[in-house]
Amino acid sequence: MKTTLAFVLFLPRFLLASASLAFAAESEPRADHDRQWRRGNVHTHSHWSDGDDYLESIAAWYREHEYDFLVFTDHNVLADKDRWVRVDKTKGGREAYDKLKAQFPDWIDERGDGDALEVRLRRFDEVAKRMNQAGEFLLIPGEEISDAFERAPIHMNVSNVKERIEPQHGRDVFDTIQRNVRAAQEQRERTGQTMMIHLNHPNFGYAVTAEDLMRVQGERFFEVFNGHPGVHNHGDHTHAGVEQIWDIILAHRLAVFDLPLMYGLAVDDGHSYHGLPNRQSNPGRGWVMVLCDKLEAGSLIESMERGDFYASSGVRLESVACDDAGMTITVAPEPGENYTIEFIGTRQGTDLTGQPVLDDRGEPLRATRIYSDKVGEVLAKSIGEQASYAFQGDELYVRARVTSSQKHPNPSEEGDFKQAWVQPVLGPGVE
Incomplete structure (x- = not known):
């Protein structure tokens, strides 16, 4: 659905400095009449690894369901032979x-x-030649680098990859992630190909904690929603949910490690394309909506690196407007649905001392630590199709979550509602 909208109307200094929702180089108000929303999925599997369908059939499903782009990300392989x-x-x-x-x-x-x-x-090049439609639909080559440390699965997707990247292996979970990020960065620098790497499903096997991911350099994206039913988006009684992990990461990156914001993706992680819908890993559960001027891999990735996108499992937004005063979210409503808009953040000076999660014997578990409820607190909440948040001046960051009253029609976990996640922006006092 190619609706042209004004996504950000003002470009204050602190947003430009954060590279978040900064849609132009100038600081004067402007509208984005030359840019369009592009809907895409950046995590997809096929017969080239453990998916149950052919590249061309999968591409046809996404094209027929109003997607603009799709990244094929089979495990440790490129469809190039x-x-x-x-x-x-x-x-x-x-x-x-x-x-x-x-x-x-x-x-x-x-x-x-x-x-x-x-x-x-x-091969990918054959399928892309047949399925791509200029300005309408684009296939992008990718790879899921499927690595591990001991028994912890560490999977990372590279979008617009040029050459296959071998799993790099590391001394621990953090080092394994960092080495794979570095390998993608090195390929991008060497080839000049605009590429993007992101961490997949951190709660798959409960492999990656917030403490692992918060200090990785060069990693700007991770999956806040993954449509596979086996990745534990919501966590459990001893493991934090993925959205909570996001807030812990954001607070520490900004207040402790002096690292950039990390953005959240929604993806399908599709493996199962027959007998839909079913309780397997289906297409159509999660996607990103990217605001960019051209339907080209480089333009899409550069827009996402600026934070010019939101993640969704069913809610569409009409606009997100930010200026020095605050943030305003406007939903593109569906008939019969009501919306809860929450602004979430962590304030400067919040206690970031975490306590270990203990097992039944009182021994520390390898799990994201327990932090103050002020890390990722709901700063404001509103019911309706539009809501605004006025910056107080002490926020490290602010992000937004929109939840529909309508349950997801094909949820990966029972009870999921349709949602959208707006990318975080730096608070006005954060350099």
Whole structure:
């Protein structure tokens, strides 16, 4: 849905300094009539790793469901070589093959028959050439660098990757993340390709704590919502939910480590594309809405690096306006839905001393520590389609969350409502 909107009307000094929601180099008010919302998913799997469908079939689903861009991110592989697979041995089996045959009858390469029937997986460049539509739909190459430390899965997605990146391995969880970030940075610098790396599902296997991620340099993105039902977005009685982890990270990066803001993504992490909807990892659960001038990988990534986007699991926004006085959120409402808009932040001087989580024997668990309720507190709350927050002058950062009264139609976790997450901005007193 390509609606042109004015997303930020004023560009105060503190927003420009933070590179957050800074939509132009000048500081005069302006409208963004030359830019459009672009809806996309940056975490997708196919038959090239552990997904149950073919690249072209997956691309067709997203294009038909009003997405503007899609990043393929199979595990530790790029779809850049010829590969033949036994149809009956693929995760999607005959169901995926029959759909492929019906939708793309004119370009399937196959050999053998019966139980020995094989099909050639189309390379990314072939699929992109067929599916891309200038200014309308774009496929972007990516990779899920699937690393681990001991038994902790550490997965990171690279969007617009040029060359496959090997898992870098490290001395601990933090070091493993940092090494993979560095590898992506080095490829970007060496090749000149505009690339973006982000941490996937930190609560998958409860592998990554806030303390691991808060001090990583060069990492600006992580998944605040992942549509896979096995990644524990909400945490449990001993593990913090992912949104709480985000606030702990933000407070420490700004108050302790002098690092930039970290932005939150919503993604599908799609693996299962048949019999929809179902309780597996389906497409269509989470996405990003990026405001940019061109539907090109470089433009999309640069806009996201400025914070010119929001994450969503179903709520659409009409505008987010920031100036020196505060922030205003306006929802693009759906019939029959009501909206709760919350402004969330942490104030300067908040106690950031965390306490360990203890097991039944009183021993510390490897889990995000317990912090004051003032870390990521709700600063203001409003019911309606528009709400404003006036900066008090002592905030480290402010972000916003919008929750619909309508439950998610295909939730990854029971009880999820449709939501949107607005990226954090620096408080007016933070340099």
